[in-house]
Amino acid sequence: MLKIENLKKTYGKHPALDGLNLTIEKGALFGFVGPNGAGKTTTIKILVGLLAPDEGTVTINGIDAGREYQKIKGLVGYVPDSFGIYDNLKVWEYMEFFASCYGLDGLVARRRCTALLEQAGLLDRADFFVDALSRGMQQRLCLARALIHDPELLVMDEPSSGLDPRSRTEFKELVQELNEQGKTILISSHVLSELAQMCTDIGVIEQGRMVMGGSMKEIMERVDQSNPLLIVVRGSLDRAMAILRSHSCVRTISIKNDCISISFTGDSQDEAQLLQQLVDAEVPVTRFYRQQGNLESLFMEITDHEDKEVLQYEVKPDL
């Protein structure tokens, strides 16, 4: 559906995108995650034809966005992070105006507007002025507007920012409904728990490069694997440390109070073996578990936030 290859974009001397590669399959609900300034919005603006890349290609359904960006605009619907409204335009006029921007007029446009306003739950507000709607309603209207030409790919840049929890939930349900109807959706958001609940695939961008990507299931497994193994012992810390240092799957060891946190590369069988070793050495282990993985922890790991208070040892590979 969407393929981005070696995408580069520079603002002055600052590289916003540095060889970004990304593939999204048809029907996917793709979560696009990254810290501020990572290049998400730049990527999205290139996707929807608002910016031209310096290098690289974007193809949607095999059509090169760089060469045929007018054609691409017919395939993509865009919901920006912050969007404006027109004063003195009613909801149905707003929809009909954007319909005419895609060459839809007359009865076809009116039917399409009615259907979309109904789907967005705004049909009863069709005669309201747009600026009289609440923020949540405006966001739903913006989503309905982005669907006016029945695009194959819907691109949303932090669409739920500034919404209250109820509006956010309603918006999320609407997005999921669209995905179930077969729309391919790319959504950028900082609300990672929300993305984890609804996305089928996810990509993490950092400093203009894709640092992690794949299906949500794969990513969560990798998150779990990359999470530290936490061992709480009562006394006998030296014995425990000696065993841990000699174990081939242990990479780093951190100690915070009685809790030993180790980065452990082994699978669940290796974990069981390590626990057995500790028990055999009569180390009083009170807790032994993998830290629960989520997108937030992955995000923090990628954006390199370290706990400075933790005492940390590097384990030599030959030990």
Add this chain to the structure above:
Amino acid sequence: MRSNPIYKRERTVGSRSIRIPMILTVFNCILALAALLNMYSMVAQVEVTAEIQYSAFLELYVFGAVIAFVMILFVMPALTAGSISGERERQTLDLLLSTQVTGLEVAAGKLMAAMHHVILLFVSSFPVMAMSFVYGGIRLWDLAFLVLSFLVAALFTACIGICFSALCRRTTMATALSYGMLALFVAGTYGINQFIWSMANVENVSYVNQIGGMGGQVNSGGFLYLLLLNPAVTFYEIIRGQLGRQETMASVGQWFGGRPDNPILGAWVPVSLVLQVLLAGVFLAAAVWCLSPGLPKGRRSRREKGPGAAK
């Protein structure tokens, strides 16, 4: 043929705004007041002298034309300078450009909306302007030619406004630059000629003093033709031609030292109208270029710091 959606929307929004009715009211009030005073003074004169001053009707025509022209110069940049920068400030420009609407359609839609307002302004002033036909002196053809020159002046000033509106992020900056550019064309071209002519005169006087004889006629040279881009000079030439006041209103060829007739001086009005239309096209093309996504890095980076950096 597909109608321009931007123009359609501007019409809808414009019809709900107080701005255009206000401009129409002010413009027509000034014209009507001038006409009423003119008629009143004429009737008062007839009562005293029993003579009708037919030239007074022509003065009414000139007054109406001047008011209309000044209104165009002042109103058009104000109407157009915020047209695209306003969309950017309202954060609606990205929404527009992400649709299948092209930069050309956006710029053309804004231009059509502005021209629509100007035509409305002219049409609304026809009853007052038609008073000059009561006693003759002005032909219908003259009026049509005057309207054509107004349309060209409106197109020219509107394209300047749209160009700076596309170029600048802020409407205030776009408005200031539009008026600045207009001042450059109206006062600047005149000022340059005045300066060059003065310098030439100074040199001529010192040369005459040196040789102690008679100096030749000096003029501002080729700089005079810069006035072809000055809509005020074109308007002056049209009015001068229509009134036939050769003795009181000198032709452009006689300005800044005078010079012999040549084909350009002979066809000053058509040449200047064509040049102004061409220049308007250049300004419009610049606006379209600013709205295209394939803008070179440097230009775009000055206009936007980059969306990622903004967050």
